[in-house]
Each structure stands twice: as structure tokens, then as C-alpha cells.
Amino acid sequence: MEQVSPTSRPRHVIWNTAVTRPDEQFSYYREAICQAFMNLTPESATTSRFPAKVEAIKIGTGAINRVVFPEHTVHRSRADIAASTESCFYLNFKLAGRCRMLQGDSEVSLSRGQVGIVDSDREVTLLHDRGPMLEVASFWVPSRALRDRLPPSFDFRAERVSDDPHVGHLIVETARSLNAGGWRKRTAFGCSTCCSISLRSACRAARGRRRRRPQALRTRPCWRCAAPFTSGCASRD
Numbered sequence: 001m002e003q004v005s006p007t008s009r010p011r012h013v014i015w016n017t018a019v020t021r022p023d024e025q026f027s028y029y030r031e032a033i034c035q036a037f038m039n040l041t042p043e044s045a046t047t048s049r050f051p052a053k054v055e056a057i058k059i060g061t062g063a064i065n066r067v068v069f070p071e072h073t074v075h076r077s078r079a080d081i082a083a084s085t086e087s088c089f090y091l092n093f094k095l096a097g098r099c100r101m102l103q104g105d106s107e108v109s110l111s112r113g114q115v116g117i118v119d120s121d122r123e124v125t126l127l128h129d130r131g132p133m134l135e136v137a138s139f140w141v142p143s144r145a146l147r148d149r150l151p152p153s154f155d156f157r158a159e160r161v162s163d164d165p166h167v168g169h170l171i172v173e174t175a176r177s178l179n180a181g182g183w184r185k186r187t188a189f190g191c192s193t194c195c196s197i198s199l200r201s202a203c204r205a206a207r208g209r210r211r212r213r214p215q216a217l218r219t220r221p222c223w224r225c226a227a228p229f230t231s232g233c234a235s236r237d
Contacts, residue, residue, distance in 0.1 A: 097134030106157030
């Protein structure tokens with residue numbers, strides 16, 4: 001199945017593995033998420049029955065994708081990135097089960113009601129578990145739609161932005177509202193705004209970790225005398 005850009009497919013599309021034979025269901029699901037999202041490489045412990053449903057709703061230049069599925073793993077590899085025609089951000093609102101997002105040296109866990117963000121231009125692994133059936137609403141926003149809302153330079157790995165003490169509650173409520181009204185045209189602006197707020201939150205969190213890391217290295221105890229290196233221990237000479 002050739003990947004179709006969200007801007008060129010019908011506004012509302014549903015893929016349901018129930019329409020295929022049990023031994024073809026996972027292959028059908030794999031092709032469906034590549035259509036709804038971008039190039040991805042899912043893996044499942046079983047190659048037989050895989051009950052899943054993928055719903056894609058186009059909003060502006062992006063989309064809201066609602067997915068229901070059993071436990072499995074999804075990778076976005078270097079090959080997947082190279083084969084993609086554009087970059088985007090995924091804002092994931094977890095509705096059931098757990099998702100562990102691994103990107104670079106960052107690992108973030110999402111449970112029901114939490115929101116995380118990942119950059120499609122970086123390799124990432126999503127581990128979906130804790131439930132017979134899991135569910136997520138993922139907001140697909142192309143990077144080009146957000147460039148004028150972002151600082152000149154930014155860098156982050158996967159982040160759980162619902163934890164932000166200042167805007168986390170706003171992100172969650174906006175994601176919940178967008179998921180409930182994904183067919184309305186007015187959600188296009190809301191989706192890109194929510195994603196840009198989340199990106200700024202993720203960048204702040206990344207900068208905070210980078211500032212804390214050198215301080216932690218400077219103040220760790222000396223292995224010989226247990227005194228902090230900053231106290232002038234002779235062991236460092």
C-alpha cells in the first residue's frame with residue numbers, strides 16, 4: 001500500500017482489521033498506520049489474530065488519528081525517516097493502557113489521561129502494553145505548520161508534556177476537547193496551537209535537564225573520601 005499524504009486522502013478514513021482474515025490482520029494494521037501516520041515499523045508477538053481499528057480525521061494540514069489495538073511495539077527507524085516525504089510532530093493523548101516512548105537517551109511513560117510529544121525526524125520506539133486492548137488519540141502536525149511559532153533553535157527528545165506545572169493541565173484539556181470534536185473545522189487551529197505549546201514545554205524540560213546535569217556531575221561525592229569534589233578534595237588531582 002503506497003503511503004498517502006493526509007492532505008490528499010479523504011477527510012475521514014477508517015481501517016478495521018475485522019474485514020480481513022485473522023492471519024492477515026497484523027499486515028493490514030501495519031499498512032493502515034503507515035497511511036494514517038507516516039512510515040513506521042510495528043512488531044507483534046503474534047502473527048495470527050490482531051483486532052485493531054485505525055481512524056484518521058484530517059484537520060487542516062494535519063490529522064487526528066484514533067487507534068485501538070492489542071499490545072505490540074512500534075519503531076520509527078532511520079529507513080522509515082529516510083522514506084518519509086516530510087517531518088512532523090506527534091502529540092499522543094493516551095486513552096487506555098500504557099505507552100513507553102524511547103527516543104535517544106529519553107524514556108517517557110504515558111498512562112491514561114497523559115500527553116506526550118515526539119519528533120518524527122528522530123528514531124523512536126513505542127512500547128504499548130498493560131491491557132488486552134489499548135487506545136490512543138494522536139495529533140499529527142507537520143513541522144512546517146509550526147516553524148513560525150517556535151524559537152530559532154530547539155532540541156528535545158520524547159517528553160510527557162502533561163506534567164508541565166504551568167501548562168500541563170491546559171494541554172490535557174485541549175487534547176481531550178480536540179479528541180471529542182475532531183470532525184469540526186475549528187479544531188485545525190486548536191491542534192496546531194496545542195502542539196506548539198507542547199513543543200515549548202518539551203524544550204523547557206530539555207533545557208532544565210541539561211542545566212541540572214553539569215551541576216550533578218560537579219557535586220557528586222569523591223569515591224575515596226565521600227566529600228563533594230567542589231569542596232577541594234585532593235583526590236581529583
